[in-house]
Amino acid sequence: MKYATIKEYDIANGPGVRLSLFVSGCNHHCPECFNEVAWSFDYGNEFTKEIEDEILDKVGSDFYKGLSLLGGEPLDPRNQEGLLSLVKRFKEKYIDKTVWCYTGYTWESIPGDREILKYIDVLVDGPFLIDKKDIRLIFRGSSNQRIIDVQKSLKENKVVVIDPNIWS
Numbered sequence: 001m002k003y004a005t006i007k008e009y010d011i012a013n014g015p016g017v018r019l020s021l022f023v024s025g026c027n028h029h030c031p032e033c034f035n036e037v038a039w040s041f042d043y044g045n046e047f048t049k050e051i052e053d054e055i056l057d058k059v060g061s062d063f064y065k066g067l068s069l070l071g072g073e074p075l076d077p078r079n080q081e082g083l084l085s086l087v088k089r090f091k092e093k094y095i096d097k098t099v100w101c102y103t104g105y106t107w108e109s110i111p112g113d114r115e116i117l118k119y120i121d122v123l124v125d126g127p128f129l130i131d132k133k134d135i136r137l138i139f140r141g142s143s144n145q146r147i148i149d150v151q152k153s154l155k156e157n158k159v160v161v162i163d164p165n166i167w168s
Contacts, residue, residue, distance in 0.1 A: 001082025016065025
């Protein structure tokens with residue numbers, strides 16, 4: 001797996017200060033995507049154990065509220081495999097911090113074995129749609145996207161949407 005960038009001190013992709021990992025590779029190709037450069041699975045740097053360790057070390061600082069995964073497409077099966085160790089180790093080490101994941105898939109269409117979902121707290125799902133773009137939305141780009149409580153959704157076997165107003 002490759003990654004496009006690591007953004008420290010991110011306040012746009014989840015509540016509080018977060019460390020955001022932007023993976024490479026996406027087949028959605030949403031028109032007017034903000035990160036088109038990361039569509040290629042060959043773009044960027046190799047995601048190594050050393051990079052994973054560095055992320056886990058940095059996010060340990062008290063001011064970080066958690067880790068956000070973006071892309072590219074984190075839930076493409078090729079990226080799920082590469083991210084699984086990171087999110088597993090993160091949840092073991094930081095029980096009071098959250099993992100947010102942004103995906104162009106809807107909850108219902110996430111491919112792969114979905115094991116990664118066990119370690120994600122919040123999922124912002126759905127493709128970015130330019131005709132539904134709304135800059136007033138909190139933590140999402142278009143109104144079709146949902147903010148999902150992953151653990152409740154897995155437990156209840158149905159999508160449990162979080163009201164974004166809890167962060168306003």
